[in-house]
Amino acid sequence: MNRFLRLSVGILLSLLSYQSLAKDITVGSDAELKKAIAQAKAGDNIVLKDGTYRDIQIEFFAEGTKEKPIVLRAQTPGNVFIEGQSNLQLGGSYLVVQDLHFRNGYTPSKALIRFKIDDDKIAFHSKVTNIVIEEFTQADREVTDQWIQFWGQHNELSHSYIAGKSNFGPTVMVMLKGNQHVNNHHQIINNHFGPRPRKGGPHGETMQIGDSSTSMTPSYTNVENNYFERCNGEVEIISSKSNFNSFKNNVFFESEGSLVLRHGNYATIDGNVFIGDGESKFYGGIRVINTGHWVTNNYFYKxxxxxxxxxxxxxxxxxxxxxxxxxxxxxxxxxxxxxxxxxxxxxxxxxxxxxxxxxxxxxxxxxxxxxxxxxxxxxxxxxxxxxxxxxxxxxxxxxxxxxxxxxxxxxxxxxxxxxxxxxxxxxxxxxxxxxxxxxxxxxxxxxxxxxxxxxxxxxxxxxxxxxxxxxxxxxxxxxxxxxxxxxxxxxxxxxPISQATTHKVATTAELMSKLKVAASGDVIELTAANYSVDQALSVDKEITLVSANKANKSTLNFSSNKTAFLMLPKGNLTLDSVIIKGNQQQHGFATLDKNMSKAYNLTLKNAEVRDFDAVLSVSKGSFADAITVEDSLIQNNQHGFLLNQETNDKGDYNAEFVTIRNTTFKQIAGTIVDFHRGGYDESTIGGVLTFSGNTVSDSGKSSADNILIKNRGIVNVELSNNQFINNPVKLIAILWGEKGQKPVNNEIKNSGKVEIVQNLKLKLMY
Amino acid sequence: MNRFLRLSVGILLSLLSYQSLAKDITVGSDAELKKAIAQAKAGDNIVLKDGTYRDIQIEFFAEGTKEKPIVLRAQTPGNVFIEGQSNLQLGGSYLVVQDLHFRNGYTPSKALIRFKIDDDKIAFHSKVTNIVIEEFTQADREVTDQWIQFWGQHNELSHSYIAGKSNFGPTVMVMLKGNQHVNNHHQIINNHFGPRPRKGGPHGETMQIGDSSTSMTPSYTNVENNYFERCNGEVEIISSKSNFNSFKNNVFFESEGSLVLRHGNYATIDGNVFIGDGESKFYGGIRVINTGHWVTNNYFYKxxxxxxxxxxxxxxxxxxxxxxxxxxxxxxxxxxxxxxxxxxxxxxxxxxxxxxxxxxxxxxxxxxxxxxxxxxxxxxxxxxxxxxxxxxxxxxxxxxxxxxxxxxxxxxxxxxxxxxxxxxxxxxxxxxxxxxxxxxxxxxxxxxxxxxxxxxxxxxxxxxxxxxxxxxxxxxxxxxxxxxxxxxxxxxxxxPISQATTHKVATTAELMSKLKVAASGDVIELTAANYSVDQALSVDKEITLVSANKANKSTLNFSSNKTAFLMLPKGNLTLDSVIIKGNQQQHGFATLDKNMSKAYNLTLKNAEVRDFDAVLSVSKGSFADAITVEDSLIQNNQHGFLLNQETNDKGDYNAEFVTIRNTTFKQIAGTIVDFHRGGYDESTIGGVLTFSGNTVSDSGKSSADNILIKNRGIVNVELSNNQFINNPVKLIAILWGEKGQKPVNNEIKNSGKVEIVQNLKLKLMY
Known part of the structure; x- marks a missing residue:
């Protein structure tokens, strides 16, 4: 027998012996799965039958070997869905979980996938691969969790698609406290980290390796060949907080943040690619802190x-x-x-x-x-x-x-x-x-x-x-x-669907009905002059309401005491050339009181909002990605836009971009905009208020603080080319000098003044 | 040719080729040495002729190879002495320095032996071995230096004897700032670290690896098989201040301090031996701070x-x-x-x-x-x-x-x-x-x-x-x-010599003469009743003055205005049953004003000290290891024992052990003891004042602070079984409650009181 033959026969024999021991155990329920796990032997494959598993909390504890791992997988990749209040924990050695799709739910615990069951059941040499986690995000954005929590050593997350986390907490977290978890050599490789929306406050990292107490801990986590696409959670896409981590050949595509060496030392950042668009100032690169990092062979574009x-x-x-x-x-x-x-x-x-x-x-x-x-x-x-x-x-x-x-x-x-x-x-x-x-x-x-x-x-x-x-x-x-x-x-x-449908509606009933059935992205065209609405209209998708005749706008008269438009998570409402009228009791726009799991958007173009309590009133924990008001009239409301509920001084705020241009405010009793961000924090864009080309008159008379525009803590403020005429207030706004804020070309007549404070004293968060 | 033969011939050939290239260059002067170094080639041996080299500052810059290092050595080990203001710097690769004896001098720079010449000439793979450094200590204890300063990587200090550093600064220091110096893998092995005296303040480590800014730096210094004998410099014998250092099989013998993991993490402390005497509370073991240390197989005795x-x-x-x-x-x-x-x-x-x-x-x-x-x-x-x-x-x-x-x-x-x-x-x-x-x-x-x-x-x-x-x-x-x-x-x-000689002296001239010629440890017996001395008696060795008839003590009358006994470095004076008398102008005992390079000791037994300005007056930078007064009479002096010159609040002090027992103080105008230690520091014993069984009367009338005993900042104070009678002061002493200080069984009559302060507010040093 020549050497090649001997070798081949050897391989064949070992394959045969592997096959003879390995078992495929197909399971279709939680109970069957539990049993299969309890009995799993090295080399076994536990196969989840195609289908949807709701409210399933998997504790995958087993001992595989290097040659004979124990695999938990979908019958058909992509045909097994995990939904509801579900999670997965791994403990033991040489485990593989693959081909699962997490969607329509969230974890009832602090971690969706955790490489640890408890302190005695930690995972080593185990991997999660070829899975999808899609918007498996908490109902309440303020609830903290992590999607993949690494513990142990030599574990892996690979070839997975992970996107849409909008609540508190890093998407991927590597835990390092305890000798079982240091020198971990984890591999986070070949993943596609899809869009993570702006969070409007800290703790929106896509990846965090350690924390501030592990800056001296050897980690050796390897993050390689991943694609970070529009990871906009906060200023740190990746926050490296331990030693000897390696970031190689990753692509950061139009992601609003940086790879940050926040704590820890001796990182290798080699061969990564950072792509911007030549315009946005939010796309970052690499931020260097601490000692001994090597930043080599990286490519930065626009x-x-x-x-x-x-x-x-x-x-x-x-x-x-x-x-x-x-x-x-x-x-x-x-x-x-x-x-x-x-x-x-x-x-x-x-x-x-x-x-x-x-x-x-x-x-x-x-x-x-x-x-x-x-x-x-x-x-x-x-x-x-x-x-x-x-x-x-x-x-x-x-x-x-x-x-x-x-x-x-x-x-x-x-x-x-x-x-x-x-x-x-x-x-x-x-x-x-x-x-x-x-x-x-x-x-x-x-x-x-x-x-x-x-x-x-x-x-x-x-x-x-x-x-x-x-x-x-x-x-x-x-x-x-x-x-x-x-x-x-x-x-x-x-x-996103590129082809939008336009639905014409002539009656309130049609309006209500189309609002329900329209697909996200659709347009509802108002053909009548007036509509009378006696309930709140909920918006949970992208919808545009537009008057058929823009020169002769349709009017929506809201007669109930409920909010006119109720913004739900992912709601994205545009009112184009529409008038909405209230009865002075209700708000024009409001969010859910809680469970605003995802951001919403609101756009007013050539619109009129009159006779409401507040134009916009939001709840704590709600977040608008953009509030845009252009060429509109805001008249005779008790309050203007109130984005002021995040008052716990932890750096959070209620909206990212608030843009108000070429709009007239008249007879607003309180503040016309109250946009608040409290606490000393540097993790976010910090809010953007653009207030430009507007005319404000006869407003602010009952503003408690005698001020027209409140923008405390908002980092980016433009106040330009406005007219403030006959507003009985002491101050128009207080600007933050250190952040380069200054009034530009405003006309002020009988309306107090703009004050500038150079350094703002904010509450320290740590 | 069989395999063994082939191998042997191979070795022989390589040895021959080595010999044929290697040169021995014998040099006898600084100039010759410089030339030899400048021309040194891999494999060369530079041989220093036997003799003494004074004021020689060697820059050994050369490039050896692993197989062919460049050696600088003594012609005969132990017959080459480096003295005066001398030092040695190494730069390059694969250098060896061996067999030298450093004595009778000190370095004019911050380091005696430095593995770096300048930032472009750093030593790698080089070693200093088989050398002796014996009391090569600065004239002024307050001048900071280090004896062996490691830079670069893969350097070694081995098989050397190093003892007697009494000035500021660790004996061995590993520097880690800069990528050239991290991951250094230095070897500090098989050395004998002989006695390092108490320093009376911080910065008396025998070894320090890194500093507080390198707590995150990988060092990998290996300290193995060393013998630490009575290394008493301060509370840290070894101060590890970087990561991944290893301490193996070292012996710490009656050393007043500990192996301290001060900064940095993941040290290995394996197989070390700590030997005490079952009595002293100053001998330590291992002090653990920070993360991830493994302390295994160590042996602690008494x-x-x-x-x-x-x-x-x-x-x-x-x-x-x-x-x-x-x-x-x-x-x-x-x-x-x-x-x-x-x-x-x-x-x-x-x-x-x-x-x-x-x-x-x-x-x-x-x-x-x-x-x-x-x-x-x-x-x-x-x-x-x-x-x-x-x-x-x-x-x-x-x-x-x-x-x-x-x-x-x-x-x-x-x-x-x-x-x-x-x-x-x-x-x-x-x-x-x-x-x-x-x-x-x-x-x-x-x-x-x-x-x-x-x-x-x-x-x-x-x-x-x-x-x-x-x-x-x-x-x-x-x-x-x-x-x-x-x-x-x-x-x-x-x-130390075990056999002391006793010299009998009957006249002042004989006294003066014998004081000069006596060997350290000798005794001078006073046979006359009176001696008249018109100059200061300098003490630079161990000397006992004893009256021939202890019941009828001899008197030394000091008539000049100079201090009676001038304590020089290493002076160790005992007055046994002797009376010394001044003229109220001079001090009984004093130190040099500067250059008190080493500690001194003073013992009074059954002695009398009268009619002086201060009994003892010391200089800043001076340090007494022990001041011991027993069964004596201290009478009619302006001041008592003044150990109060270290006032810069950096944790230093002028004496370690001040013991006063069964002694009578009478008519001392100022404080009877002023023993000061300033600054918040935990590196030292912190001074020990024992004041017990004494009688104090008619004293303190001109004490500026209205206090008899000043002991601010001294950590260990015993105040027991004393009588304080008719002393016109407000306070006898202020004790430090946190340190367990309290008056025990003192009789106080018309003498103020003892005050206790629980927590002392001391100046922070950092």
Whole structure:
């Protein structure tokens, strides 16, 4: 028998012996599943019959082996649905769960999938793969949970599609407390993290590895080859809070946040791709805090983020920082990265706040500049003129620049021989991917740089080295986003319907009926002049109400004491050229009192809202992604837009974008807008209020605080080109100077004034 | 040619080729050495001719290879002396320095031996071996230096004898700031760390690995097989301040301090030996702070230390501690250790100071108890009854006890099924070494305990396991202190002379002459009744002055205005049954004004000290190890004992032990004792004042503070069995209640009172 034959026979024999022991156990109920798990032996396959399982809480405790794992899987991938109040816990060794689809429900516990049953039943060497979790989110956004909670060691989440978490808590969390959970070497690979909506407050990370108490803990979690698509939960898409984690070859596509090295040290961030749109300031890159990180071979495209959301933000630390705050950046290496069409890619001393010493305690002042940090062999290319590659909030005296090149002159405040203008051209290879036409081979050899062996595509740097993330020749098929890499083999996320139906309604009954049956995205056209409505109209999908004749708007007269339009989770209502009228008792728009599990949207275009109590009244825990009012008239209401229920000072707020333009406010008794965000927090966009081109008159007479517009704690406020005429208030608004807020070109007549407070004293959250 | 022959010829050839390239370059001067270094090639030996080299500052920069290091060595080990203002710096790779003897001098820089020349010339893979550093200490104790300063990676200090550092600064320091210095894998092995005297303030560590800013830095320094003999510098013999350090098989012999895991995590402390004398409370063991340490196979003998110096002290942490303070203990494993004749080996929540909230800021309050920590398979044996194995300052709710045994019942406040009384007997194997006569094989198998593969002597635990540090059978020749393991091959530390000479002196001239020529340890016997001295008598060695007739004491009359006895570094003076008299202008005893490089001692027995300005006046930076006064008369002096010059509030003080017993103080105008220690510090014994059985009268009338005894900041104070009669003061003393100070059995007549302050407000040092 020759060697090949011997080997083959050996494999065959071992396969046979494996087959002879392994069993397929098909189960169709909770009870059968429990029994199968209880009896499972190494090598067994537990097969869930196709169908929907509601309110099922699986404790998968078993002991497989490396060669003979125990598998729990769907009969047909994608045909087993887990719904209702369900969850899954794993404990033991060498377990595999695959092919399940979680939807229409939420976990009754703190974790949907947990690699631990209890402290004596922890999972090791186990994986969850090829699953889908789709909007399996708590009914109440304020309830905290996590979808995948890692414990133990050597566990894996792979090839899964996970999207739509809108409540408190990171989507994926790695727990590190306890020797069983450190040095975990978990693999989070080849997943597609689909859209996570804006949360309007902290704790909306897509992934968090450890917490502020594990900054000294070795983790070795590997996050590789994942696709983060529009993960907009908060400023941290990934929050790394432990040591020796690795982030490789992930794609961050139009995601409103950054990969943040929040706590912990010695991360490897290699070969990742960050894609923006050249416009939004919310898409971030990498934020560096702490010690010893290596940021190499990353590719940044069309990013315009600033400060915390800069393409690369190197922060200032707090001297002798408390465990849960910001350590100084030391010994970081940022080398061989490429920035394309990102005019100001490098931000230094981000978070500098020495100016705020009057409102912050000493233990919060970030005055420790980065030191012993090197930026080398990086490439910056901008098609349009860009003379400010560096933005610095503090002196830059601890960064060494070596052999970085840009195609424009550096006219930043900080200059260095280590960042020079070079004439080089770029070649487009595929979508988003540009590489230098020729290698820029004058590279710097820093300490341990030899360990940067390859480029973004795995090309060796030993022969043809080049500044930037890529070395020529790049592979023929080089592509930044290879969708085959990410997610399951069997699931494709739904695309929004592109074809909307228009329903014409001439009577109230028709209106009510069509509102119920219309598909999300549909339009309801009002053909009559008047409609009389004696109940609340609930909106739980995308609906546009539009008058057939925009010049002669239809009127909806609301006669009951109930809210006119009740906004439900995912409700997205546009009133286009419509008049709504109340009886002074009810609100124009309101949210559910609780269980606002997801965000809603409200748009008024060329509309009129009159004779209501409040125009908009919301509940705590509710969140509007956007409230947009344009070319409208808001008249004779007791209150305007009240987005002021998140008062627990934890950084949450009730809406992200509030845009009011070219609109007339008349005879509003109280405040016309009350938009509140409390607590010192830096995790979010922080709210955006645009109030521009409006006319406000005869309003505010019964505002308790003698103020027309309340915007306390909102980070982004524009107040421009408005007219305030004859409003009996002391103040129009108080703006926050530190955030660059200032009134622009407003006409104020007999209406008090705009005040500016430079530093706002906010309650510390920790 | 058979395989063996081939191999041998191969070795021979490679040796020949090595020899043919390697050169011996013999040098005899600084200039020759410089030249030799500049020209050194891999494989070269630079040989320093026998002799003494003064004021030589060596920069050994060269590039050896693993196979061909470059060696700098003595012609004859032990016959090359480095003296004066000298130092040694290494830079490059694969260097060896060996066989040198540093003495009679000090470094003019911050480090005597430094593994770095400058930031571009750092040493890697280099070692210093078989050297001696003997009291190569700064003239001024307040000048800071370090004797061996590690930089770079893979360097070694081995087989060396290092003793007698008495100034500020750790003896051995490992520097970790910068990527070139992390993951260093330095080896500190087989050294003999001889006596380091008490420092009387912080910064007297024998070894420090990192600092408070490197608590997150991987170090991997290995400290193995070293002998720490009477390393008394401060409370931390070794201060580990980085991650993944390893301490193995070291012996700590009667050393006043502990191996302290001060900052950093995941240390391995395995197979170390701590030997006390069953009496001193200053000999410590291991102090645990932070996360993930494994303390295994250690052997503790006759330790009576408490609190910070407990045989094992598990501390409380500060919640969200600042970087330079105390983190909570989590995930520590203390397993398979043995404690012999150490009645209370386990101290929990050491450093608990919630009671001090009135004098300390919140960021200093250690309220976070240890959690997720396991004590398992430990053995406690006490020949005498010992019912309190556990001392707890706080609730013990985060420690799991499993399979620990003691030969006495546990009547501590904390009890557990995991610590039980067992009847077992012990067998003496060799000096200090006792092992259970039979294995105690009921052991607990905790998470990852399988990695504790061997016992204290390297015996496997797989076959015959046992609770405690040893598994039977122990090797026949098992010994805890194998002196052949430690220090150089050529040097033996001097032993004090055991045979003292007595010199009789009848005249002042003879007295002066003998004082000069006497050897340290000698006795000078005063045969005349009176001696008239018109100059200061300097004492730089151990000398006893004794009256020939103790019942009829001799008198030394000091007539000049200079101090009677001037104490020099290492001066150790005993006056036995002698009277010294001044002229009210000069001091009885004083130190040098500066350059008190080492400690001095002063003993008065049955002596009289009268008619001086101050009895004792010291300089800042001076330090007395012990001031002892017994059965003496102190009369008619302006001031008593003034040990009050360390006023910079950094935790330093002027004497360790001040003992005054059965002595009469009369007509002392100012304070009779002023013993000061300023600043909040926990690194030292903190001073010991024993004032017992004395009579004090007619004193204190011109004390500025209206107080007889000043002892501010001194940690250990005994005030007992004294009589205070007719002293015109408000206070006798202010005692520090928190430290257990209280007056005992004193008679107070017309002399004010003793006040107790519970918590002393001291200046924070950091």
């Amino acid at each position: 990013l315009k983020g600033e400060e915390f959301r800069a393409p690369i933000a190197v922060m200032n630390g707090i001297p002798k920082a408390p465990m849960n705050r910001y350590n100084q950046v030391t010994d970081a290496v940022v080398a061989y990265n490429t920035w394309i069409d990102s005019p100001t890619p490098w931000y230094f001393s981000v978070g500098y706040n020495v100016d705020n010493s009057d409102v912050l305690p000493k233990s919060e002042i970030r005055s420790a500049r980065p030191v012993r940090t090197i930026f080398a062999n990086n490439l910056i290319y901008n098609a349009e003129t860009a003379h400010k590659p560096i933005f610095n909030y503090d002196k830059v005296d601890g960064i060494t620049f070596k052999n970085n090149i840009s195609n424009h002159e550096n006219k930043s405040e900080v200059t260095s021989d280590g960042l020079t203008k070079q004439a080089f051209s770029m070649t487009k290879v595929s979508d988003y991917l540009y590489v230098p036409t020729e290698n820029q081979s004058d590279v710097y050899h820093g300490f341990d740089f030899a360990k940067i062996k390859t480029d973004l595509f795995g090309n060796p740097r030993s022969d043809n080295n080049s500044v930037g993330a890529t070395v020529n020749p790049v592979p023929d098929n080089a592509s930044l986003i290879d969708t085959a890499n990410y997610g399951t083999s069997w699931f494709t996320a739904k695309q | 330790l009576k230390g408490e609190e910070f110096r407990a045989p094992i002290a598990v501390m409380n942490g500060i919640p969200k501690a600042p970087m330079n303070r105390y983190n909570q203990v989590t995930d520590a494993v203390v397993a398979y250790n043995t404690w012999i004749d150490s009645p209370t080996p386990w101290y929990f929540s050491v450093g608990y100071n919630v009671d001090n909230s009135d004098v300390l800021p919140k960021s200093e309050i250690r309220s976070a108890r240890p959690v997720r920590t396991i004590f398992a398979n430990n053995l406690i044996y006490n020949a005498e009854t010992a019912h309190k194995p556990i001392f707890n300052y706080d609730k013990v709710d985060g420690i799991t006890f499993k399979n620990n045994i003691s030969n006495h019942e546990n009547k501590s406040e904390v009890t557990s099924d995991g610590l039980t009384k067992q009847a077992f007997s012990m067998t003496k194997v060799s000096d200090y070494l006792y092992v259970p006569t039979e294995n105690q094989s009921d052991v607990y198998h905790g998470f990852d305990f399988a990695k504790i593969k061997t016992d204290l002597f390297g015996n496997p635990r797989s076959d015959n396991n046992s609770v405690g540090a040893t598994v039977n059978p122990v090797p026949d020749n098992a010994s805890l202190i194998d002196t052949a393991n430690y220090g150089t091959s050529w040097f033996t530390a001097k032993q």
